[in-house]
Amino acid sequence: MTLDELNRLLDPQVLALIDAHASDDPATFAMQFHGRGDLPVRAIAEQIACRKKAAAKLPSLSRFPMLYTRLGLEQASGERAAEWKASLMRGWRAIDLTGGLGIDTLFLAQRFDSVVSCERNEALARLAEANRRMMGVTNVETLIGDSEELLAGYADDSFDWVLVDPARREHGGRSAGLSASSPDVVRLHDMLLRKARRVCIKASPALEISGLETQLPTLSEVIAVSVDGECKEVLLLLYREREAGLTPEIRAVCLGSETFEIVSSGGVPPARVVAEAPGTWLYEPDTAIIKARLTGELARQFHLEFLNRTVDYLTSDRLIEPFPGRSFRIEECRPFRQKSFRKELAELEITNAAIQRRDFPLSVEELRKRYKIGESSERYLFFTKNATGSLIWLSCRKP
Missing domain, CATH: 3.40.50.150 (Vaccinia Virus protein VP39)
Structure with missing residues (x-):
């Protein structure tokens, strides 16, 4: 945005026009007012687009008729x-x-x-x-x-x-x-x-x-x-x-x-206690906890065990509520064998799922393509390793 555009946007009549068209599609507005040399049409369309994004990012502040730039927002x-x-x-x-x-x-x-x-x-x-x-x-x-x-x-x-x-x-x-x-x-x-x-x-x-x-x-x-x-x-x-x-x-x-x-408790981090086998529940800590490398502290605080020695999946036989992250009920936990996996999916009637993998040789894209797994928000498939380092997969649902 230039200073000239800003000064034109600050005109009370232009501000009123932005308010009147706040729910419009920005491209539609730009086409409708194309050629209006008396208006900063591009800048107004940008404001309409930014207001829609600001409503989610700045819920209370966006109730004011604020002005934005795309990059600034x-x-x-x-x-x-x-x-x-x-x-x-x-x-x-x-x-x-x-x-x-x-x-x-x-x-x-x-x-x-x-x-x-x-x-x-x-x-x-x-x-x-x-x-x-x-x-x-x-x-x-x-x-x-x-x-x-x-x-x-x-x-x-x-x-x-x-x-x-x-x-x-x-x-x-x-x-x-x-x-x-x-x-x-x-x-x-x-x-x-x-x-x-x-x-x-x-x-x-x-x-x-x-x-x-x-x-x-x-x-x-x-x-x-x-x-x-x-x-x-x-x-x-x-x-x-x-x-x-x-x-x-x-x-x-x-x-x-x-x-x-x-x-962090300071000193030596808590020991990583690994479960012999997954429990009834699978937990994925919040991204901030993983970023701060505090999953061990979280496991100690909630008496949870790690699924394996390399990733931040936690497990237990009881449901923790509320949990700082995502919780899943484990319906199936099986060894991952490439030759039989397609047949197992068919037996369990799994055709669509959200997929997540950590410390696993196949990417999400490879798993979807190779085994023809569609998208879903109802079922979750996790691909990782167990306590002994063997590949496993888990079929889960939200509680």
């Missing part, structure tokens, strides 16, 4: 994750080094007396500023420019918290590594902690979490956050008072109909 934190992330922080003043669409900033503004939002893209910065003005948020200052240069201009201890969501696109692709991010939080570690006693880095959910303390000496907490079963982000909390060389606390937070948290 794609990169923005979802509302659940943004609100929970902001709950970690409180104080007099914070700075968001990567303002973007401004979703994180909106929630920070509820917890700090004042917030500074930095954004290098002027059109996006002005769009977020217009949204805040429309929502009556008055305690945010907008700065446009390079966030590193802007932060360097502040005196030490100017903020209680720094929030940064580094861009992870590099040379047209994506990189999950911290040192490849922009701004480079590894290089800026010392400066960040001079400007504020505490720093929150929103990292990629694909980030490898082991060994991060060697890059970030004051790393105190690593938090994997999921929303409705999908790992959305990994938060890295830096505390100035943290002694270098200490192992950070690892936490998983699962945001769903209920919020579930689990924390």
